[in-house]
Amino acid sequence: MTDQPRQETQDYKSTVFLPVTDFPMKAGLAQKEPAILAHWEEMDLYGKLRERRKGRRRFILHDGPPYANGDIHMGHAMNKVLKDIIVRSQSLLGYDAPYIPGWDCHGLPIEWKIEEEYRKKKQNKDEVPAQEFRAECRAYADKWVGVQKEQFKRLGVMGDWDDPYLTMKFDAEATIAGELLKFAESGQLYRGAKPVMWSPVEKTALAEAEVEYEDIVSTQIDVAFEIVEAPNAPEIQTLIDNAFKVSAVIWTTTPWTIPVNQALAYGEAIEYVLVPEGGSKNVYLVAKELAAIFLTRCGDQGNVPGVLAYPEEDWASLRGTDLAGAIARHPMHHLGGFFAKPRPFLAGDFVTTDAGTGLVHMAPDHGEDDFALCKANGINPVFAVENDGKYREDWLWLGGQGSVINPKFVGREGPICTDLREAGGLLAASDDFKHSYPHSWRSKAKIIFRCTPQWFIPMDQNPSPLAGEGRAPLTQASGKGEGDNAATLRELALNSIEHTRWVPERSINRIRSMVEGRPDWVISRQRAWGVPIALYVHRKTGDYLVDKSVNSRILKAFRGAGADAWFGADHQALLGPDYDLNDYEVVNDILDVWFDSGSTHSFVVEGRYGEGVRADLYLEGSDQHRGWFQSSLLESSGTRGRAPYDAVLTHGFALDGQGRKMSKSLGNVVDPLKVIAESGSDILRVWVASTDYFDDVRIGKEVLAGSSDAYRKLRNTFRYLLGALSDFSEEERLPVAEMPELERYMLHLLARLDADLRSVVDKAAGSENWLEFSRYTRALMDFANSDLSAFFFDIRKDCLYCDAKSDPKRRAYRTVLDTLFHALVRYAAPIIPFTAEEVWQSRYPNAEESVHFLEWPTVDAAWLDQSLDDKWAEIRNRRDQVNEAIEPLRREKVIRSSLEADVTMGELVPSDGVNFAEIAIVARIEMGKGDGIVVKPSDWHKCGRCWRLLPEVEEDGALCNRCDEVLSA
Missing domain, CATH: 3.30.2320.20 (Class I aminoacyl-tRNA synthetases (RS))
Structure with a gap:
């Protein structure tokens, strides 16, 4: 101490080394981020990053294409931000991690919007020339590509926005057509009439991925089909011979299929009973297990008041096998023609006693089981229901009427039930059966199963020998050896699933079960906007033409003028001199839009990076197990014998703060564009990175407030670091060996954090936590808040403020702060890219450099000292x-x-x-x-x-x- 103490009133504030920074505590992200975004564009950040990573090992995240048909919603934002976080983190690891954004531009989502405009004008789309209509669809898609592009960029998503992929680009359309022709050339394509999901409103077949299920209330009916012959069931035949009317009873929730009925199905192992109606000679055949429920329906809803007159012990019983050879007649048999034909009883292994009567009426036009069973017994579809859901004009019963999805038409008082009631065939009917039913996810209208001629890719058919060209053999499943191309598409796809990494791991069960049970892939659509199924079918043989020279001319035309070339083509010129156009039908069906998107790997990944290259990662919502993940898997397996991806990440859906699905009608939609305008993109990105996105996630005011608070704390950590390091120089740096134990402990914690974070981003680390960014973000935030702000910074602020600048302890502290700064700004950059750039430029203001050029921080393994942990x-x-x-x-x-x-x-x-x-x-x-x-x-x-x-x-x-x-x- 000095001899003369300084006066108590003296102000020592100017002598204290307080942190100095102009980095503001208040973020103002909504105002700052657009300027940072403009700076990135001006400096060509993405292009320069490609140059700096040139020659490095690539990490390719292939972007699943959203539809170009409206402003982005929270699901889009969540998806794109998560992709950007992953791409940026891989770039941080030193990989060349390009990101090619893309859009799905074909198909119903866009076509439906154009049709809506026609409907508003009371115009018929079918009266507009195809080329004109397609041009309107193209213009509409192009408009929304531009809008969505700017919205995605505003989220901070870094990519090749100047050259995205569009399925409607001419080269893309040519490649899609070329992928289809690969299936044709290998014999993996056929045209057949099978029941498919059909939208009467949109007048087209739908893929499973285009269907959603909603609860509805339907009409349920019990209908009697009079048995006229039962040679193997003496209990029935004796009654018939004695002038009793014995009727097989069926139950259905689709009354509109009764006019197309052609047979009845029974279960061979089911026990049936004959229930007599009191006061009459009517007897009803139903499954014994379901008889009581049937009687209740008749009593509550029906026209058979005396059916309960006889006790159960008086009912005769028989086995299902006794119904072999039995014949019934349609309740409307009096109309003659189709309805007068006998209705045979057929054994069906799908018939159960879970509901109904234990007997099922068969309409091969409108059910997969119906179609298969009837086809096996020589019964063919009749195509009675038109594409708009009405019966054919020439149909004997209800011709020209419908639509079959109209509740009034199929209801208890509608014409179907009324006619059946008058004919004595309706035993019970009610309009109160609640159940789940498929709807088109675009029009929201109910769909039907409808048998129409369609193009299919078979799941279980062995390809022809031509499949050897470009289609790899199955070598790891079902025992087929190298060089054996007999593997079916289902086998190849299932094999590919087993050799793909699924994140989370449990998601493999979903895709596997879907592929195991899926029917043949219906790839045709009866629409106007899309890539045509560019085939010629021989009018006599029904075979499609397979000629590589013809296919080459088709693809050349597509590359020059896009898919439009097919609709205005000189088809004789495309066929060439070896074929006569008069002998061929030109196919004008449109390819399923899922085939389009399922082919993107061919013209994006392979097209840009070389034949045989496949994506490291596909990432989409959980609904894409039946959509893009699966269509890409099937397309690539069918043409290349393997999946187009090494790994697949599935995320959940964005729900409101109460866990409800967002809906305009509920008024609970959280608009990402409004969130960005009010709070900034980095807040939204913190929310995405913090959520357990493998499941559905919630977002609302309270959730976003939590994200804002977490962001604010991390921002203040950076602000402190910038202030504390304001005049730091390399001369001040102190070797680790000379540091106090507290500083060495903090370096130990940093090394441990580094390993934790790396386990999330680096696939090579082999961690179970790969791509679990909620873990990454939580670890980063906890370290900044608990280890640094609340502990290390708090303890060492005295040292920073008051020790001499040359003091070894202060030098050690600032050396560690510098190390922390360089690590944390890199760790944070994928999550909050705008703020990380602001932080970096605040310390190193150089317009030509960016924090996003940096690579993963160098952390010395020697910093890890487990002996410090317990202490x-x-x-x-x-x-x-x-x-x-x-x-x-x-x-x-x-x-x-x-x-x-x-x-x-x-x-x-x-x-x-x-x-x-x-x-x-x-x-x-x-x-x-x-x-x-x-x-x-x-x-x-x-x-x-x-x-x-x-x-x-x-x-x-x-x-x-x-x-x-x-x-x-």
Whole structure:
């Protein structure tokens, strides 16, 4: 101490080394981010990053194409942000991680919007020339590509926005057609009439991925089909011979299929009973197990009031096998023609006693089981229901009427039930059966199963020998060896599933079960906008033409003018001199849009990076197991014998804050564009990165407030680092070996954090946590808040402010801060790219550089010191206990800060090399005395500069030895 203590009133503020930075505490992201985005575009950040990573190993995340038909919603935002976080993190690892955004431009989503405009004008789309209509679809898609592009860029998504992929680009359309022709050339294509999901509103077949299920209330009916012959069921035949009317009863929730009925199905192992109607000679055949439910329906809803007259013990019974050879007649048989034909009983293994009557009416036009069973017995579809859901004009019953999805038409008082009732065939009917039913996810209208001629890719057919060209053999499943191309598409796809990494791991079960049970892939659509099925079918043989020269001419035309070339083509010129156009039908069906998107790997991944290259990762919502993941899997397996991806990540859906699906009608839609305009993209990105997105996630005001708070704390960590490092230079850096234990402990924690974060982003690490960014974000935030702000920074602020600039402890602290800065700004860059850029430019203002050029920080493995873990865990635990004991005195204003506290405690704290009073930020601590922790105000005086209470300070305001030396230097 000096002989003459300085005056208590002297102001030492100017002598304290306070942090200096112009980095603002208030983010103002909504205003700052557009300027940062403009700077990135001006400097060509994406292009320069490609140059800097040129020659590195690539990491390719292939973008699943959204539809270009409206503003983005929260699901889009969540999906694109997650992709961007992954791409940026792979670039940070040093990979060349390109991102080619893309759009699905064909198909019903766009065509439906154009049709809506026609409907508003009361115009018929079918009367517009195809080329004109397609041009309108193209213009509509192009408009929304432009709009969505800017919205995605505003999210901070970095990619090749100047050259995205569009399925409607001419080269893309040519490649899609070429992929179809590969299936044709290998014999993996056929045209057949099978029931497919059909939208009467949109007048086209639908893929499973285009269907959603909603609860509806339908009409359920019980209908009697009179049995006219039962040669193997004497119980029935005897009744018929004695003038009894024995009827097989069927139950259905689709009354509109009764006019197309052609047979009845029974279960061979089911026990049936003959239920007599009291006061008449009517007898009803139903499954014994379902008889009581049937009788209840008849009593509650029906026209058979006397059916309960006979007790159950009087009912005759028979086995299902006894119904072999039985014949019934349609309740409308009196109309003649189709309805007068006999209806045979057929054994069906799909018939159960789960519901109904144990007998099922067969309409091969409108059910997969119906179609297969009838086909096996020589019964063919009749195509009675037209593409708009009405019966054919020439149909004997209800011709020209419908639509079959209209509740009034099929309801209890509608014409179907009315006619059946008058014919004596309707036993019960009600309009109150609630069940799940498929709807078109675009029009939201109910769909039907309808048998129409369609083009299919078979799942279980062995390809022709031509498949050897470009189609790899199956080598790892079902025992087929190298060079054996007999594997079916289903086998190849299932094999590919097993050799793909699925994130989360449980999602493999979903895709596997879907592929195991899926029917043949219907790839044709009866629409106008899309890539045509560019085939010629021989009018006599029904075979499609397979000629590589013809196919080459077709693809050349497509590359020159796109798919439009097919509709205005000189088809004779395309066929060439070896074929006569008069002998061929030109196919004008449109390809399923899922085939389009399923082919994107061919013209995006392979097209840009080379034949045989496949994506490291596909990433979409869980609905894409039946959509893009599956169509891509099937397309690539059918043409290349393998999946187009090495790994697949599935995320859930964005729900409102209460866990409900977002809906305009509920008024609970959270618009990402509004969130960005109010709070900025980085807040939204923190939300995405923090969620357990493998499941459905919630977003609302409270959730976003939590994301804002987490962001604010991390921003303040950076602000502190920038201020504390304002004049740091390399000359100040101190070797790790010369650092105090606290600094070495922090480097140990940083090394451990580094390993945790790397396990999330680096596939090569083999971690189960790969791509689990909620873990990444939580670890980063916890480290910044708990380890740094609440612990390390808090303890060392005295050192930073008051130690001499040359003091080794201060130098060690600032050296570690610099190390932390360079690590944290890199770790944070994929999550909050705008803020990370702002932080980097604040410290290193260079317009030609960017934080996003940086690579993963170098962390010395030697920093890991497990011996420090237990020791410092104990120290931190005791520190928390001391703070807890001090808090009551602070609340009661006995002391103003922990620096004024003297603490005695019974427990001993590991103290070798550690000043625990400094760690706890108190005046003094005595350990090993008494029980528990006792806190009292210190009787020492406060230093006027550092505010610490120390024994050498003779009066408040005087200087401690350290501060005196600093000021005297």
